[in-house]
Amino acid sequence: MKNDRRGFLFAAGALCAGALLPAHAAAQLEVQQAGTLRVAVYADFAPYSVRGKGVDIALAQALAERLGLRAEIVEFPADENMGDDLRNMVWRGHYLGRRPADVMLHVPVDAQFAAQNDKVAIFAPYHLETMAIARNPARVPTVAGSAANAFEVFTREKIGVELDTHASDFMLNVLNGRLRDNVVHFRSINEAVAAMGRNEVSAVMGPRSQLEASLKEHSGFELNALNMPEMRVSGWPLGMAVKADHKELAASLSAALADLQRSGELGRIFAAHGVTHRVP
Structure with a gap:
């Protein structure tokens, strides 16, 4: 789904509700720049991400805070398909020189799609x-x-x-x-x-x-x-993706997301942008 966009697992974590990841643990995460979580989100994609605002941008900031990191948001235009987006923004980088992010949001959590994109780990569904x-x-x-x-x-x-x-x-x-x-x-x-x-x-x-x-x-x-027999796809969980071998980062993000869900903050983020949060 390219534009939808364009278009299931929670790893066990050590976070307590409302707690930040300890500084020494944050330093061990597979991030490109110490102290920073670089997050890729789609550009011009209301209500999720548009000119520095939206559900995914607020979620990125909340996740980074839970990990004791600063969020660096990268809004990027969708390519021909999501496989291209994962290549450009997660595991390799863009041929024009744009470096990849540590994590990309708004990725469908689907077993078949994940199997076709084995250079990334797709995990932590946060919205249906x-x-x-x-x-x-x-x-x-x-x-x-x-x-x-x-x-x-x-x-x-x-x-x-x-x-x-x-x-x-x-x-x-x-x-x-x-x-x-x-x-x-x-x-x-x-x-x-x-x-x-x-x-x-x-x-x-x-x-x-x-x-x-x-x-x-x-x-x-x-x-x-809409849920009719003629419709091939009527719903899909939205999650995130990191490089396939960044297991510690995936586990920490999963735990941070679980904390946001338990505290009710995830639902409040969606509500603030006019969207009803639906648990996958």
């Missing part, structure tokens, strides 16, 4: 992302059941999707392509929801967290989960 549809209830009824029933309305009404995403692929191909003429593409979910506010489209399909955050600026719309 799901597909959803935001709709104008005056024009689109509650979306439920099979695509043949739920999406028949889009033979008449227009639906917005973000370019190069799972939602776009699905809407262009479902029902043997019958809906293609009513699928409108946008550069972001925010732009699609804004278009719905102007009555240019009657619904928007995409990841629930992005839709939920975008709808904060609009009233009168409803949000429905």
Whole structure:
């Protein structure tokens, strides 16, 4: 999933709730610069990371604090696929000279995907992302059941999707392509929801967290989960990735995340950005 983005394990740890990693232990972590946790997050990806703010940026800062380190945030543009992103930002670095990070956030925790990317360790799911549809209830009824029933309305009404995403692929191909003429593409979910506010489209399909955050600026719309037999991917856990041999760093990050969950801070981070946290 490249843009979704673009698109399970908790290792045992020695952190007590609310405690920082001792200085001598922090010094032993496999980080590139002593005292610093370099964290890669996607650029221009609200509500997760955009111009120094977002869920993933706040999470990176909280994780670094739990490890007794300073967070260095690297916002980077998505490449052609996530395998390229992992190569550029975790295990090798970019050919133009950008050095990799110590850890990358917003990585799908999936066994098959992990097997295809064995130069990294993918771990610590921190949120369950799901597909959803935001709709104008005056024009689109509650979306439920099979695509043949739920999406028949889009033979008449227009639906917005973000370019190069799972939602776009699905809407262009479902029902043997019958809906293609009513699928409108946008550069972001925010732009699609804004278009719905102007009555240019009657619904928007995409990841629930992005839709939920975008709808904060609009009233009168409803949000429905999508889980139909025709949909190949309806949900995926989001986690993080480090180099495959950085086992101590992975264990410490996992323990720090568990501490954030126990304390309720993880849920508060999501809520502060207009997103309901869903435990994977």
